[in-house]
Amino acid sequence: MDPFSQLSQLQQNLQAMTKTVAGLENDMLEVLKENTELKVENQLLREKISKLDANKEPAENKSQAGLKSLRNIYDSGYHICNMYYGSHRESGEDCMFCLDILDNFVNHGQKNRG
Template sequence: MSEKQANENIYDRFAQVMKQTRELVANMEQLQAQITKVLEQNAELSIENDHLRKAIKKMKDQSGEAKLSGSRQNLKELYQQGFHVCSEYFGKRLAPGESCAFCTDVIFGHDPDKAK
């Protein structure tokens, strides 16, 4: 192989490596743009998620349901199904349209654990 052919071969290889490098850089730029877009969407969704959580918490606080303990929630559900939950008449059926002040006091009344 002559020196001229060796030089041309080196230049051909160099041109090929340069072409591959340009393609690689173009691919990396595309990936960077896609990553930037995904990160922006993620930030927007995180902010929106925080706002929604605050709104849900505010709605729960306003309705008062979030303030009931799990056991009081269960008593409330039993009462809504038509059963007394007070110690006086516990387990007895409420008459249609009947309400019981004792039951509502048990469900929504003063919580001695919170006073501590």
């Protein structure tokens, strides 16, 4: 096989690998999104179970638990905003939509207290 044919074959192999890697990346993003959705659903179900098991708690404690859950999800590197919900955030990258939700949640809770 001449060098040009070898180079052509190598280029075709690289293109095929690039497509495979892109497909795997998309699959991984879908799995991460599904995993996040399941974590959120699991957390919500746990909260519902604890509500059924415990006596009625003041609304303030419920709000704080919800805020803590949202903060944990966001701090784990996932979006909580409706624009990109469940998508993985790049490390060190903040999302203004997510932060707005967290800020409004905190400010809303403070208004109810005062």
